[in-house]
Amino acid sequence: MSYSNATDFTNPSTFILLGIPGLEAAHVWISIPFCAMYVIALLGNFTILYIVKMEPSLHEPMYYFLCMLAATDMILSTSILPKILSIFWFNSREIAFNACLTQVFLIHCFVTIESGILAAMALDRYVAICHPLRHSTILTKSSVAKIGLAVVLRSSIVILPYPFLLRRWSYCRTNIVSEPYCVHIAVVKLACSDTHISSSYGLFVLFFVLGLDGIFIALTYLQILRAIFSLPTKEARLKTFLTCGSHLCAIAIFYIPTVFSSLIYSFGQNFPLHVHVLIGSMYLLLPPVLNPIIYGVKTKQIWGRLLRLITQK
Template identity: 70%
Template structure:
């Protein structure tokens, strides 16, 4: 079925894409061709405008978080360390995808070297795994801060935060490491055209003229090993947090805490829902329009890096106050 879907989609690719396909030896491709968003090519320049704006906001916002936490010693605490980890992850995720995507939209620069494609594939999936782990770590921090505030400093010590950060890093690095090695070993004899804006794992290996079940099954295993525990733990943490919120004595305190946690949950869902949609569409959604699938698949790489510094950073009073102090101090 995936092979049939691939043939149907390649058949309806633009003429310039077919010319690439007809003039290249794919048994050991030196490069792939990224089509961007097939279908609305005439709208690429308009699609690039919000993408570029989101990238600029993501870069400025995340660098601002890192700068403020480094400068302000009072922010050297578990929550802000996790925020810094999240900012670094977001910067890598957005930078691994947006510049190439914009070069496709603006300059029609669609070619990407085979090794560069596998490197991009690795960084995207590795840091996506890290992102889910950091969301779980932030949920743990909020759970302890709200449900057991007196023990927060003794439970989440600097040593514990460092161990959590190392575990998140190693899990992402090691779990995703087989992806590019498995992708490299396949022979590619169908086409070197990737109907996507970046080198997504399944979008690449589906081009191989071999039995790719080991890549597919391993990708499925990684998804369950990562999404299952992280979503379960985050759900449990925020369920307990909500229970604690509704037991707060005043309505004002309940609304304030609920608003903060609600915005956190919205950002988390913005990451998880497109991720799961893309994962399921690759395997089962053969009737989903290709351009719609690609747009949704880009959302979890574009929107969370932009929203995270706003929701986790600017809405956090200590960071907001420090940012306002820096701006007003420079103004004087």
């Protein structure tokens, strides 16, 4: 099937996903790590959900937030990887216009939800370290559920304009998306209308939603570090700081690739297109794969319950 770079339409019925441009001949080989990542993401996050549900000692705010993170990662990876694998394996590049807009909404909504959950987990660590005696009264099951609902509602409301704005534009240049999935910036580039509203709103979401979450997390950890350094012994400081280790790793694997990908898109015009695509894919795919591994290995309660489960089997 051949794809034209120039078409004559204003409302395309389908878009064409290129996969990884320039590496088409290696798609079958590239599919192996992508498929492995999907399997690991599903199994790892499902295991986290199962262990927390089955272990009464883990019915605490920290693990409730972890379950929210695991569910978010499962949905995020499922909104991306099946279509990527269908491109790699079956050359199934077409995606319906409405399906593309749905994928845009799901990807950006659950990325924003993940950012909000990481901020909520920072709040949990702050209360646990700075106000340990009030932790159970501040973060009750009800308050955790309300925080989770607020994160989901905020993300849904903020991202909902994306598909509605994209539906307004005329697409008279091309229907070829130079990515293996539909994301906001890639679809905006295809429009021949004045898309400054979509571009400006995308920057608003980046800086005033994800950016504010990052600032909140940084300020929270400044207070946590102040509390840690006020502890009397080095052993106590180290032990308390290690309780934040898993969360800090999750923050790093979410925000560092996100910032790096944004910089590449903004200032890396000299990078080959396949480098842009691979880096953009990593910021979406690494958190669902690595989060369950990090929390499974670093959290003794989860690791111990997993070992008991394997031994019983």
